[in-house]
Amino acid sequence: MTSTADTLxxxxxxxxxxxxxxxDGDVHNIVPDTxxxxxxxxxxxxxxxxxxxxxxxxxxSYPRWAPTTERPGSELPNWRPAGSDLSVxxxxxxxxxxxxxxxxCCTYAIDxxxxxxxxxxLARAVNDWQIAExxxxxxxxxxxxxxxxxxxxxxxxxIDRVGCHPGFVQVGLPVRSSVPYGSRLHAPLWEAISRxxxxxxxHFGGAPGTPPTPSGWPSYYLEEHVGMAQVFQTQVVSLxxxxxxxxxxxxRVVLLEAGVTWMGPFLWRFDKEWRxxxxxxxxVKRAPSAYVxxxxxxxxxxxxxxxxxxxxxxxxxxxxxxxxxVYASDYPHRHASxxxxxxxxxxxxxxxxxxxxxxxxxxxxx
Amino acid sequence: xxxxxxxxxxxxSDASPSTVPLTFGASRSAASTRPALIDxxxxxxxxxxxxxxxPYLSDRWKRHLETFGGRSPAxxxxxxxxxxxxxxxxxxxxxxGSEVAFxxxxxxxxxxxxxxxxxxxxxxxxxxxxxxxxxxxxxxNDWQVAEWLDxxxxxxxxxxxxxxxxxLAVAEIRRRASDPRxxxxxxxxxPQEPMGRRKYWPIYEACQEYGLKVISHAFGSYGQxxxxxxxxxxxxxxxxxxxxxxxxxxxxxxxxxxFDRFPDLKVIxxxxxxxxxxxxxxxxxxxxxxxxxxVPHLQMAPSEYVRRHIWTTTQPMEEPHQPHQFDEFIEQxxxxxxxxLFASDYPHWDADxxDEAFPIxxxxxxxxxIYYGNAAALYGLGETQ
Amino acid sequence: MARHVVAQVGEIPPGGRKxxxxxxxxxxxxxxxxxxxxxxxxxxxxxxxxCEGRLWSGLEGDVPGDYRTRTDxxxxxxxxxxxxxxxxxxxxxxxxxxxxxxxxxxxxEPDHPSDQDGSTLGRLSRTNATAHxxxxxxxxxxxxxxxxxxxxxxxxLGTPGARSEGNIDITLIPVEGSIHSGGAI
Numbered sequence: 009m010t011s012t013a014d015t016l017x018x019x020x021x022x023x024x025x026x027x028x029x030x031x032d033g034d035v036h037n038i039v040p041d042t043x044x045x046x047x048x049x050x051x052x053x054x055x056x057x058x059x060x061x062x063x064x065x066x067x068x069s070y071p072r073w074a075p076t077t078e079r080p081g082s083e084l085p086n087w088r089p090a091g092s093d094l095s096v097x098x099x100x101x102x103x104x105x106x107x108x109x110x111x112x113c114c115t116y117a118i119d120x121x122x123x124x125x126x127x128x129x130l131a132r133a134v135n136d137w138q139i140a141e142x143x144x145x146x147x148x149x150x151x152x153x154x155x156x157x158x159x160x161x162x163x164x165x166x167i168d169r170v171g172c173h174p175g176f177v178q179v180g181l182p183v184r185s186s187v188p189y190g191s192r193l194h195a196p197l198w199e200a201i202s203r204x205x206x207x208x209x210x211h212f213g214g215a216p217g218t219p220p221t222p223s224g225w226p227s228y229y230l231e232e233h234v235g236m237a238q239v240f241q242t243q244v245v246s247l248x249x250x251x252x253x254x255x256x257x258x259x260r261v262v263l264l265e266a267g268v269t270w271m272g273p274f275l276w277r278f279d280k281e282w283r284x285x286x287x288x289x290x291x292v293k294r295a296p297s298a299y300v301x302x303x304x305x306x307x308x309x310x311x312x313x314x315x316x317x318x319x320x321x322x323x324x325x326x327x328x329x330x331x332x333x334v335y336a337s338d339y340p341h342r343h344a345s346x347x348x349x350x351x352x353x354x355x356x357x358x359x360x361x362x363x364x365x366x367x368x369x370x371x372x373x374x
Numbered sequence: 375x376x377x378x379x380x381x382x383x384x385x386x387s388d389a390s391p392s393t394v395p396l397t398f399g400a401s402r403s404a405a406s407t408r409p410a411l412i413d414x415x416x417x418x419x420x421x422x423x424x425x426x427x428x429p430y431l432s433d434r435w436k437r438h439l440e441t442f443g444g445r446s447p448a449x450x451x452x453x454x455x456x457x458x459x460x461x462x463x464x465x466x467x468x469x470x471g472s473e474v475a476f477x478x479x480x481x482x483x484x485x486x487x488x489x490x491x492x493x494x495x496x497x498x499x500x501x502x503x504x505x506x507x508x509x510x511x512x513x514x515n516d517w518q519v520a521e522w523l524d525x526x527x528x529x530x531x532x533x534x535x536x537x538x539x540x541x542l543a544v545a546e547i548r549r550r551a552s553d554p555r556x557x558x559x560x561x562x563x564x565p566q567e568p569m570g571r572r573k574y575w576p577i578y579e580a581c582q583e584y585g586l587k588v589i590s591h592a593f594g595s596y597g598q599x600x601x602x603x604x605x606x607x608x609x610x611x612x613x614x615x616x617x618x619x620x621x622x623x624x625x626x627x628x629x630x631x632x633f634d635r636f637p638d639l640k641v642i643x644x645x646x647x648x649x650x651x652x653x654x655x656x657x658x659x660x661x662x663x664x665x666x667x668x669v670p671h672l673q674m675a676p677s678e679y680v681r682r683h684i685w686t687t688t689q690p691m692e693e694p695h696q697p698h699q700f701d702e703f704i705e706q707x708x709x710x711x712x713x714x715l716f717a718s719d720y721p722h723w724d725a726d727x728x729d730e731a732f733p734i735x736x737x738x739x740x741x742x743x744i745y746y747g748n749a750a751a752l753y754g755l756g757e758t759q
Numbered sequence: 760m761a762r763h764v765v766a767q768v769g770e771i772p773p774g775g776r777k778x779x780x781x782x783x784x785x786x787x788x789x790x791x792x793x794x795x796x797x798x799x800x801x802x803x804x805x806x807x808x809x810c811e812g813r814l815w816s817g818l819e820g821d822v823p824g825d826y827r828t829r830t831d832x833x834x835x836x837x838x839x840x841x842x843x844x845x846x847x848x849x850x851x852x853x854x855x856x857x858x859x860x861x862x863x864x865x866x867x868e869p870d871h872p873s874d875q876d877g878s879t880l881g882r883l884s885r886t887n888a889t890a891h892x893x894x895x896x897x898x899x900x901x902x903x904x905x906x907x908x909x910x911x912x913x914x915x916l917g918t919p920g921a922r923s924e925g926n927i928d929i930t931l932i933p934v935e936g937s938i939h940s941g942g943a944i
Contacts, residue, residue, distance in 0.1 A: 221622035238618035239602035251823035273649030290820035312657035344660035
């Protein structure tokens with residue numbers, strides 16, 4: 009397996025905005041266990057978790073031992089989950105790849121907690137844990153605010169509480185939601201994201217309790233892994249159709265771990281349906297593809313690459329903009345191809361945008 | 375080889391095109407000079423909702439219909455936009471597409487349709503009362519025979535079955551299997567479970583036994599949210615959604631090993647678009663390359679199952695942002711271009727006009743395949759004159 | 760090409776339309792509150808008879824839930840797929856820069872010169888002459904569509920099996936490869 013670093017490592021520490029600079033837009037920092045959150049939980053929740061069956065969010069979108077969850081070399085001793093140790097991420101990601109920034113995406117399954125008070129308490133604890141144990145310890149790190157998306161007003165409160173911390177650049181939104189994110193039920197969430205100049209980070213997974221396909225629950229993890237791309241498509245349709253970008257003209261959204269090659273043909277269909285049905289949503293004033301190109305970005309791991317470089321290049325060009333793709337390793341998750349595959353088929357200037365310029369613009373990194 | 379399309383086998387009407395309200399302005403001249411086509415999504419509509427089926431229901435189910443009516447899982451409907459094409463309403467004033475004579479004179483004859491595959495959108499599959507759903511399905515199939523297949527020899531039909539009650543569905547399939555004009559069994563676009571699930575295997579077993587195809591026609595729901603992220607708000611979202619639903623169902627059919635169990639099964643995606651096929655195959659193979667231990671029953675890469683077992687119809691036509699991207703799409707399909715079937719969706723508001731459907735001019739050989747050859751091979755309708 | 764007398768005033772009531780054949784081209788003539796418009800009866804999407812579609816008010820919105828009816832603007836929605844075109848300009852509502860339907864100049868010419876000041880049509884003529892691109896005159900009480908200033912290309916209706924110009928309009932205008940739109944990012 010070709011190492012990302014082999015292809016992308018740069019000889020010297022890059023300057024900000026340098027054409028060879030590398031920014032990693034998707035690195036997962038994992039909560040090792042609920043004990044790790046104890047310093048950030050109230051006495052009530054510490055006691056409750058200690059004495060009851062409740063041990064924190066049990067769900068995960070990444071089965072513990074699936075071959076996609078921990079890439080070779082990322083495993084930690086003593087059964088600790090990969091991605092839970094900052095020193096390893098420093099060594100194997102930040103330093104190895106010569107990153108100027110890495111954007112952490114913590115996917116702790118707050119959305120799986122139906123008890124609203126537990127959800128709020130755990131979200132606060134996870135965010136305080138991220139500040140103290142990640143952001144404060146390496147200036148190259150940026151992080152994702154974890155919120156109870158199932159409770160938009162509570163989510164907004166948490167965003168307002170920690171959103172002003174300069175280390176937080178985005179709010180995590182599991183792509184699998186019980187109601188699409190464009191719905192007016194989610195209005196407080198987008199208002200808070202917008203108010204705090206953060207990015208809406210829609211990421212792989214989620215545990216809302218509703219099925220992950222329009223035909224109910226599939227049998228295999230493989231199906232959810234493949235089918236997550238369709239859920240991302242649903243969220244893009246929802247955000248544009250329901251006018252989130254018309255309400256928040258400066259809003260930025262990034263799709264993390266969504267795949268890339270579906271986007272072009274998806275936009276053909278979405279634009280077509282808009283031409284047909286625009287009268288139902290007259291606030292959608294331009295083609296959906298124009299909204300997407302202005303407001304939505306994609307990380308390039310995974311890319312869902314075809315065997316042929318020609319087809320991969322076609323698929324990337326079909327997206328219709330060289331400002332949309334953002335480099336990411338998706339550490340510690342494992343995928344079928346390396347992000348260097350994308351960089352190898354695009355032009356030099358496009359590759360430079362993918363490595364850093366698009367990330368800087370998206371997260372306003374400086 | 376560039377084969378020529380054959381002439382329509384029999385024309386049951388001599389209606390002169392000049393006397394027929396032809397909506398597609400200039401198509402008449404094009405249709406009159408091009409070869410005939412096979413339309414793989416032609417809707418025979420039930421007038422008056424299910425009133426059309428009343429003559430075909432037993433007294434027991436007539437009483438049920440009059441007393442309780444149909445009951446489908448509530449809460450899945452959106453304020454829509456246009457109804458069926460207004461010009462397709464027959465002179466009787468009944469619903470567009472509800473009378474074979476008008477479909478014949480407005481569409482089959484002037485557009486040189488050699489064969490049309492009927493897909494009725496009946497409420498049978500969505501009934502909560504499965505016995506009633508089975509009764510509606512049987513009535514719908516009897517109605518198709520009496521009012522469509524018997525009067526019009528160019529037509530073939532889909533067997534309507536209560537898919538959520540597979541034992542009843544299989545009984546209906548057996549009832550129709552001896553009539554060669556029934557060529558396939560119809561699923562809704564969003565069944566209650568992913569299409570590959572064990573629940574539906576008896577249906578596929580029967581299809582394989584009788585050489586029937588399976589189609590999944592866009593839309594519908596059995597009560598579950600119509601996306602993997604819950605219920606959206608607008609009909610526009612519902613109308614983009616079938617592409618996502620069909621992908622989920624193809625993923626399921628492949629992952630469950632349905633095509634290993636039923637190696638002769640052929641599944642046709644109708645009205646779901648096709649632009650998503652290349653990236654879906656790439657993603658399937660990419661995920662499977664790492665997760666294959668979970669599905670050791672698969673004998674080959676997922677994309678290979680798709681290439682062998684999945685067909686798609688053209689409507690709604692993909693309209694790329696730049697014309698050359700349509701060529702790229704065809705190129706990426708590779709061998710799957712042999713599985714693309716022309717479909718109009720007549721008489722719905724979003725139907726494609728046969729002579730103006732494609733955003734580019736197709737190469738003659740490909741054009742022949744899509745308009746005729748691929749469907750002729752799939753349905754055994756004869757390739758040459 | 761010549762001017763064609765297509766109707767008598769009064770023949771097309773307000774809100775009504777008449778589809779006529781002019782030099783082999785199907786054209787829809789519309790009467791909207793005293794103004795007359797003419798469009799080629801050919802949707803540039805898939806060649807449907809556009810002029811048989813429904814007339815709607817213009818509809819705009821700024822934010823979700825905002826449905827602003829523009830009674831000063833009439834659009835026709837194709838019976839197939841619902842694509843909207845502004846009756847006055849022929850331009851697509853969705854993509855006005857990329858896509859338009861051919862429009863024709865419509866004139867209403869006076870029956871008698873002496874009628875000009877007193878007749879309804881005469882008043883319409885003065886009211887609308889500067890408001891739109893379809894000057895109204897009166898000639899023997901006839902509505903006249905003038906094809907001279909907007910000659911029809913012989914290729915519009917197409918040779919059998921060929922693409923129409925309209926369809927090419929949709930697809931040939933390239934999307935910019937790199938969007939520097941001043942959007943959110």
